[in-house]
Amino acid sequence: MPQSVLGHGSLHTTAGPPTRFQDVVGQFPQLKTYNHACAVFRLADDVTQDTVIATLKGGLEKLISKVPWLGEQVVHEGQEKGNSGVIKTVPLPQGTSVDKLIRVKDCTDICPSYEEIVVKGGPATMLDGNVLCPFPGYPFGYDVAKIGFAPVVVIQANFIKGGVILNFSNQHNVMDTSGMFVFIALLTTLLQGKELPQTYIDQANLDRAKVIPLLDPGQPIRDHSHLLRSSMTPARPPPAGLPASPFHWAFFRLSRPAIPQIKAAASHKQDWGSSVAFISSNDAVSAFYWKRLGAVRVANGSVDLSAKSKFSRAIDIRAAVGCPPGYMGQMIYHAATELTYRELAAPETTLSAVAARLRASLNESANEWAVRSYATFLAGIPDKGALVYGGGLNPALDVGASSVSQLLTGTLDFGPLLGKPDLIRRPNMTPVGGLMYILPPDAGSGDTPVLVCLSERDLEGLRADAEWSAVTEYIG
Secondary structure, three states, X not given: OOOOOOOOOOOOOOOOOOOOOOOOOOOOHHHOOEEEXXXXXXXXXXXXXXXXXXXXXXXXXXXXXXXXXXXXXEEEEOOEOOEOOEEEEEEOOOOOOHHHHEEEEEOOOOOOOHHHHHHOOOOHHHOEHHHHOOOOEOOOOOOHHHHOOOEOEEEEEEEEOOEEEEEEEEEOOOOOHHHHHHHHHHHHHHHOOOOOOHHHHHHHOOOHHHOOOOOOOOOOOOOOHHHEHHHOOOOOOOOOOOOOOOEEXXXXXXXXXXXXXXXXXXXXXXXXXXXXXXOOHHHHHHHHHHHHHHHHHHHHOOOOOOOEEEEEEEEEOOHHHOOOOOOOOOOEEEEEEXXXXXXXXXXXXXXXXXXXXXXXXXXXXXXXXXHHHHHHHHHOOOOHHHEOHHHOOOOOXXXXXXXXXXXXXXXXXXXXXHOOOOEEEOOEOOOOOOEEEEOOOOOOOOOEEEEEEEEHHHHHHHHHOHHHHOOEEEOO
8 A cells, every 4th residue: 555645644533423524624615526537547358347347346335334434425505695504425315326436438439549648648638527527627516406416436437449547536525636545545455455454444534523623712823814705806917919818738747857956956045045944846846837937928928027926835734733644534725925927037036946935835834723723714704605715816827736746656556457557647627727736756757747727828838948848748
């Protein structure tokens, strides 16, 4: 079992029956959607679709027997004027079996073949989310009247020529991306014929109400008023005269040797400032992308030099509050850093300085007091619809970044039938301008896929940027 996905961690012990749903950070109505990840496998000629489905069903049934809430549905109850209600899990509709959590689709005539996808490096253009995914993804919600019920997790097996694409979907209020990979890791353990250690079972069933203790009344609390929809300022329009440029998702592949080189270039301590003592590879890569994108946008005239760019990083807050890594619930907070485009594009603004700014912002957010402040603030807002998840994003100026590059998914083994996936990708969903995902390294090359959603103008500029193209390969 990959320790980078499932660590032993610590485990809270609590008295009394679990309240099951009273977490706070997962109550955003904006998260009433599905998160998706695809794993691409070669299939031997003698392996039938029925065998694949039976194997997946057997593994999922065993997992649900140990972690029952994974086999439940998500409901939204108690909504009224001024109160967004509660989003929680309850048992599936009566008479519904685990079969409904595994979907099957024959895509041999509507999707590229296994060979085509792997040879091309798994481009977004070959992974159509409208085909591969059973439900919509962020920012679009689902309609229970249309889908029947909202399962916590669904696996869709998409059979293509020469292989199969397993799409894993999770309801986003009750599970974040790290949680999805924990789910996959637990499933692969069972598919290998192994038993789940009790430690992992306990972590997966941890009471959501006890994960982030709220601050006591009167304790100092961090300001989170920027999350209020009423505090949002209108998006700044782009400079006049530029034609419209639609947004698209595209993958770049960041070469394995380049990552330590980028980190070394961001490690000039004289540029860090006194509050920063460490720079991670993720800090460095994020700073490099932000700085190159800033230079591209200044060069193509799509931004004013005085305009501010916000780099908002989604951060896993489990460690900050002593929550074990095997807990699958929604545990995302955000660290935001702002620079003007004049600062981003200036040669004197070094990569080390930008990386240090990102690290300083992360340090201010990834600590127990900040996380408990966040949960306490959210708990005090009856109508979560009055909030903007993550504080909002201007697609023409900002970057919303999320990374699971630390997860060594190349160690995931789906058992003797499927083995290890050749590629793990996010499917091509509705464009959300400004988002950026750093995925786990590819198993074979060790190169890191970076998925971005940019305007055609910015995407062309980034592909042509000498510094960016020196360390990345455009996949599409």
